Amino acid sequence: MSTAILTGTPPAGSALEGELRSLGFTVRTATGADGAATALAAVPAAERVALVDPRFVGHTHALRLALTDPRFPAGAVPGALTAQPEARGALTRALEAAGTAEPDTVGARLEAEGVAVHRPELGVLVAAVPEDEATRAKTRAEVEAVDDEAVRLRSAVKSRDGFFTTFFISPYSRYVARWCARRGLTPNQVTTASLLTALVAAGCAATGTRPGFVAAGVLLIASFVLDCTDGQLARYSLQYSTLGAWLDATFDRAKEYAYYAGLALGAARGGDDVWALALGAMVLQTCRHVVDFAFTEANHDASANTSPTAALSDKLDSVGWTVWARRMIVLPIGERWALIAVLTALTTPRVVFTVLLIGCAFAACYTTAGRVLRSLTRKAKRTDRAAQALADLADSGPLAELAAGSVGRTVPATAYSAPFWALLATASLLVGPLFAGNAGTWRAVLQALVYAVFAGVAVAQPLKGPLDWLVPPVFRAAEYGIILVLAAKSGVSGALPAAFGLVAAVAYHHYDTVYRIRGGTGAPPQWLVRAIGGHEGRVLAVTAAAALWHGQGFTIALTVLATALALVVLGESIRFWVSSGAPAVHDETGEPA
Numbered sequence: 157m158s159t160a161i162l163t164g165t166p167p168a169g170s171a172l173e174g175e176l177r178s179l180g181f182t183v184r185t186a187t188g189a190d191g192a193a194t195a196l197a198a199v200p201a202a203e204r205v206a207l208v209d210p211r212f213v214g215h216t217h218a219l220r221l222a223l224t225d226p227r228f229p230a231g232a233v234p235g236a237l238t239a240q241p242e243a244r245g246a247l248t249r250a251l252e253a254a255g256t257a258e259p260d261t262v263g264a265r266l267e268a269e270g271v272a273v274h275r276p277e278l279g280v281l282v283a284a285v286p287e288d289e290a291t292r293a294k295t296r297a298e299v300e301a302v303d304d305e306a307v308r309l310r311s312a313v314k315s316r317d318g319f320f321t322t323f324f325i326s327p328y329s330r331y332v333a334r335w336c337a338r339r340g341l342t343p344n345q346v347t348t349a350s351l352l353t354a355l356v357a358a359g360c361a362a363t364g365t366r367p368g369f370v371a372a373g374v375l376l377i378a379s380f381v382l383d384c385t386d387g388q389l390a391r392y393s394l395q396y397s398t399l400g401a402w403l404d405a406t407f408d409r410a411k412e413y414a415y416y417a418g419l420a421l422g423a424a425r426g427g428d429d430v431w432a433l434a435l436g437a438m439v440l441q442t443c444r445h446v447v448d449f450a451f452t453e454a455n456h457d458a459s460a461n462t463s464p465t466a467a468l469s470d471k472l473d474s475v476g477w478t479v480w481a482r483r484m485i486v487l488p489i490g491e492r493w494a495l496i497a498v499l500t501a502l503t504t505p506r507v508v509f510t511v512l513l514i515g516c517a518f519a520a521c522y523t524t525a526g527r528v529l530r531s532l533t534r535k536a537k538r539t540d541r542a543a544q545a546l547a548d549l550a551d552s553g554p555l556a557e558l559a560a561g562s563v564g565r566t567v568p569a570t571a572y573s574a575p576f577w578a579l580l581a582t583a584s585l586l587v588g589p590l591f592a593g594n595a596g597t598w599r600a601v602l603q604a605l606v607y608a609v610f611a612g613v614a615v616a617q618p619l620k621g622p623l624d625w626l627v628p629p630v631f632r633a634a635e636y637g638i639i640l641v642l643a644a645k646s647g648v649s650g651a652l653p654a655a656f657g658l659v660a661a662v663a664y665h666h667y668d669t670v671y672r673i674r675g676g677t678g679a680p681p682q683w684l685v686r687a688i689g690g691h692e693g694r695v696l697a698v699t700a701a702a703a704l705w706h707g708q709g710f711t712i713a714l715t716v717l718a719t720a721l722a723l724v725v726l727g728e729s730i731r732f733w734v735s736s737g738a739p740a741v742h743d744e745t746g747e748p749a
Contacts, residue, residue, distance in 0.1 A: 157182065157200075157203050158179075158180055158181045158182070158203060158204040158205070158206070158223075158224075159181060159182045159183075159184060159199045159203055159204070159205050159206070160176045160181035160182070160183050160184070160205075160206040160207075160208050160223070161184050161185075161186050161192055161195045161196060161199075161205065161206065161207050161208070161257075162183060162184070162185045162186070162208050162209075162210045163186060163187075163188075163192055163207060163208065163209055163210060163257035163258065163259070164185070164186075164187060164209075164210040164211075165185060165210055166210040166211070167210070167211065167292070170210070172208070172210065172212055175216045175219060176206075176208065176219070178216065179216070179219060179220055179223065179224055180224070181206060181223070185210075186257065188257060189251060189252075189254070189255055189256050189257045191257070192207060192251060192257035193248070193251055193252065196247070196248060196251065197248075201241060201244060202241050203241065204223075204238060204239070204240055204241070205238065205239055205244065205247070206223050206236060206237065206238040206239075207236070207237045207238075207251075207257060207259045207262060208235065208236045208237075208259060209235040209236065209258065209259050209260075209285050211235065211285050211286060211292070212234075212235035212236060212283070212284075212285055213282070213284055213285070213286055213292060213295045213296055213299065214233070214234075214235070214281070214282045214283035214284060214295075214299060215281045215282055215283070215299055215302065215304040215307075216304055217281060217304050217305075217307060217308045218233050218276075218278050218281040218282065218283040219233070219236060219283070220308075220394060221233070221276040221278070221281075221394070222236055222237075222238065222274075222275070222276055222283070223236060223238040224238075224394050225274065225276070225394050225396070226240075226394065226395075226396050226397070227274075227396050228240070228272070228273075228274035229242050229243040229271055229272065230243045230246075230247070230263075230266060230271050230272070230273045230274065231273065231274040231275070231276070232259065232260075232263045232273050232274070232275055233275065233276070233278065233283035234260060234283050234284055234285055235259055235260065235283060235284065235285040236259055236283070237259040237260075237262055237263045237266070237273075239266070239271075243266070243271050246266055246269040246270070246271045247262070247266055247271075249265075249269060250262050250263075250265035250266040250268070250269055251265075253265050253268075260285075279307065279311075280302050280307060281302065281304070281307055282295060282298050282299045282302065308392060309330050309331070309334065309392070310330075311391065311392075312330050312333055312334075312388040312389075312391045312392040313326045313330055313388060313391075314387070317488075317490070318483050318484065318488040318489070318490040318491055319480045319483055319484045319490070319491065320484075320490035320491045320494050321384060321488075321489075321490035324490075324494075325380065325381055325384050325490065326384060326388070329381050329384045329385045329388060330388050330392070332381065332382075332385045332388075333385045333388035333389040333392050334392060336385065336389050337389055337392055337393045341389070342389075342395055342400075343386045343387070343389045343390040343395050343397075343400050343404075344386075344397070344399060344400050344403055346382055346385050346386040346389055347382075347383075347386040347400065347403045347404055347407055348403070349382050350379050350380075350382035350383045350385075350386060350407065350411070351379075351407045351410065351411055353375055353378050353379040353382060354375070354376065354379040354410075354411035354412075354414060354415060355411070355414055356375055357371075357372045357373075357375035357376045357378075357379060357415060357418070358372070358414045358415045358417060358418030358419075359418060360372040360375060360418070361415065361418035361419045361421075361422045361500060361505075362417075362418040362419075362421040362422045362425075363422060363425070364421070364422035364423065364424070364425030364426045365422075368422065369422065369500050369501055370500075370501045372415075372418065372419075372497075372500050372501075373496075373497035373498060373499075373500040373501035374497070374501070376415060376493055376496060376497040376500070377493070377494065377497050379411060379493075380489075380490065380493045380494075383407075383408065383411075383489075386400075386404065387404065398733060398734075398738040398739065399733065399734060399738075401671070401675075401733075401738070401739070402671070402729075402733035402734075402738065405667065405671045406664065406667060406668070406671075406729075408489065409442075409663070409664070409667060410664075412441070412489075412492075412493075413438050413660050413663075415496070416434040416437055416438055416509075416656075417434065417653075417656060419434065419500065419505040419508060419509070420433075420434040420505065420653070420656075422505055423504070423505035423506060426504075428504070428505065428506055429652075430505050430506050430509055431652035431653055431656060432640065432643075432644045432652055433506065433509035433510065433513065434509060434656060435640050435643070435652060435655060435656045435659060436509070436513055436640060437509055437512050437513055437516065438636075438656065438659060438660065438663070439633070439636040439637065439640060439659060440513060440516045440517060440520065441516055442632065442636065442659075442663045442666070442667075443520070443629050443632050443633050443636070444516065444519065444520045444523070445667070445670075446549070446628055446629040446632045446666065446670075447520070447523065447524055447527070447625075447626075447629045448523070449549065449628075449670045450546060450549055450625040450626070450627070450628045450629055451527045451531075451625045453542060453545040453546065453549065453625070453673060454538060454542050454545070454546060454624065454625035455536060455538070455542070455625070456542075457539050457541060457542060485518075485519060485522060486519045486522065486523055487515050487516060487518075487519040492512070492515075492516075495511065495512065495515065496508060496512060499511055499512075527625075528623065528626075531622040531623055531625070532622055532623070534622075536622070537620075538620040538624075542619075542620070543618060543619040543620050543624075545673050546619045546624055546625060546627060546628060547615055547619055548669060548673060548678065548679035549628035549666075549669060549670070549673070549679075550611075550614075550615050550627055550628050550631055550691075551628070551631065551665075551666065551669065551685060551690055551691045552611065552612070552615050552685075552690050552691070552692070553685060553686055553688075553689045553690015553691065553692055553693040553694075554686055554689075554690065554693065555605075555608040555612070555690065555692045555693055555696070556608055556611045556612040556615060556690055556691075556692045557612065557690075558612065559608060559609045559610075559611070559612025559613060559616075560612040560613065560615050560616035561612075561616075562612075563609055563612065563613055563616075564612050564613045564615070564616025564617075565616060567613050567616065567617075569617050569618055570621075571621045571622060572621055572622075572623055573614075573617050573621070574614050574615070574617035574618075574619055574621055574623075574624045574627050575614075575621070575623045575624060575626045575627055575630065576614075577610050577611075577613045577614035577617070578610075578611065578614040578626065578627045578630040578631060579630055580610050581606075581607045581608075581609075581610030581611045581613075581614060581630075581631075581634065582607070582630055582631075582633060582634040582637075584603055584606045584607055584610060585603055585604060585606075585607040585634050585638055585695065586634065586637055586638060586641065588600055588603050589603075589638065589641045589642065589645065590641060595641060595642050595645040595646070595702065596642065596645065596646060596702040596703060596706065596710075597703055598703050600642075600699045600702065600703065601696070601699045601700050601703050603699075604638075604692075604695050604696045604699040604700075605696065607634065607692060607695060608692035608693075608695070608696060611631065611691070611692050612692075614627055615627070631691050632666065632691075634691070634695070635662065635691045635694060635695055636659050636662070636663075638695055638698060638699065639655045639658055639659055639698055639714075640655060640659070642655075642698060642699065642702045642710075643655035643710075643714065646702065646706070646710050648706075648707055648708065648710050648711050649708070649711070650708070650711040650715075651710055651711045651714060654711050654714035654715045654718060655714055657714075657715065657718040657719075657722075658698075658714050658717055658718035658721070660718075660722075661718050661721040661722040661725060661726075662694065662721060664722070664725060664726065664729070665680070665688065665721070665725040665729075668680065668725070668729045672732070672739075674739075675738070675739025676739055677737065677738070677739055680728065680729075680732075681728070684724070684725070684728050687724060688721055688724060688725065694717075694721075697717060698714070698717070701713035701714065701717070
């Protein structure tokens with residue numbers, strides 16, 4: 157429940173009370189500061205409360221943006237102020253200190269109390285407190301000149317998105333979002349529907365028949381439409397939640413990787429084994445995301461964060477067609493899913509994965525090269541928080557921590573020492589199994605131990621160098637890559653599907669880590685990271701399993717490890733994201749994943 161306190165009687169003909177009730181507020185009227193304080197004290201402490209000037213004239217959506225957004229402890233537009241339960245005490249003190257119930261004055265006092273008051277960008281929307289009847293009439297005319305609903309629909313769409321999403325999905329998905337809102341559907345329900353649709357698509361692909369592939373492609377696009385709709389519904393109706401953040405952050409990857417598995421199963425029915433390609437696509441896509449996450453965390457609060465490369469990028473953005481070309485070339489989720497859907501319907505799973513790997517590899521080289529150039533040409537000073545985020549993203553376990561605290565202390569730190577040791581660790585792990593034919597031998601286990609030591613040396617560095625953001629994605633490539641290589645070279649039936657499940661479980665843990673850090677709550681608890689071994693511990697476990705068990709024993713070992721990791725990681729993740737301490741993480745940047 158929410159309560160709006162009108163600080164006086166509205167003028168004759170005012171629709172303010174009705175507008176507030178349409179937003180879910182119980183409306184009360186009070187006179188003067190004392191009356192407002194009494195009315196405020198009567199509202200239960202667990203409820204949102206708003207102070208509204210009775211002379212307010214403006215769009216209903218302006219009030220909605222200021223008074224109903226659940227992400228902020230307080231919000232305001234001219235003539236209206238709201239406070240969530242956590243800011244109620246400060247609001248009471250601000251009302252007493254102001255000596256008036258006028259919302260703008262109380263809002264200024266509330267900010268003086270240290271409360272961050274969210275003031276939404278209104279654009280063409282109107283929110284004002286006219287002083288006389290002539291001004292009031294003029295303001296009403298300004299309100300009538302702007303279509304409130306059209307603005308609301310436009311703002312439901314991200315300001316920046318991919319070409320396919322912008323021109324082929326959003327023009328109608330926003331109306332689907334409005335249809336859902338008017339029928340009381342929630343973003344979480346739409347998110348779940350998107351997941352279920354994608355899982356049905358994966359099931360159709362698993363049939364291995366042409367009708368099944370066609371149906372899979374159509375359903376995958378339908379799932380993406382719903383995927384866009386859930387965020388647009390959240391913005392349209394301001395229904396943000398911590399559970400919704402968690403679902404939105406993880407279901408995209410679950411849908412995409414489940415679809416990969418469905419394609420691989422469908423290909424197997426036709427006698428074509430593409431599990432290695434499916435796993436390679438998942439590894440490449442996840443590593444691309446880790447590059448994005450690590451670069452963002454390393455630079456989001458850096459000072460002097462400019463470079464000639466960044467300036468060139470801004471200059472290119474000023475030319476319209478280059479913006480869309482650069483957004484498409486990185487193969488964001490809209491373009492990627494459209495490509496997968498069309499190729500599924502028209503070709504074979506092998507062609508789908510081959511084209512996907514080529515496209516994603518090119519996109520990965522393009523984005524990573526650009527970020528490396530930016531990092532080398534800028535003179536950014538990174539913070540302790542950024543260094544800690546990179547250390548958390550590295551996902552180091554007990555072995556790497558031991559190496560960091562011993563050998564790592566003896567290695568001098570330089571500007572590029574962290575990525576050097578990370579790359580050296582990866583080379584020591586992968587070169588032998590890939591080129592020397594020692595996959596599944598005890599030599600590979602020894603190389604995994606060397607990898608753990610070198611990885612510890614890498615994270616023992618300050619992690620404030622220009623390229624230190626490369627450390628987490630290099631570790632991801634090493635861990636996922638060794639699982640892929642060992643499973644592929646084992647030649648054992650079922651090893652690659654089991655490896656696919658193991659990488660999926662570990663990747664979920666890494667995505668979960670990212671979104672916790674983005675929400676400001678820090679990495680998962682240390683006990684969890686240690687319990688699942690850290691990246692170097694899992695690498696050692698997989699290489700040891702490959703050396704100990706050949707044949708079906710290796711497949712069983714991978715399956716058991718994948719199941720155990722999934723249960724532990726998913727259990728802790730669910731506990732966290734449904735708890736009161738979970739952040740409401742919503743990506744409003746419009747950057748396509």
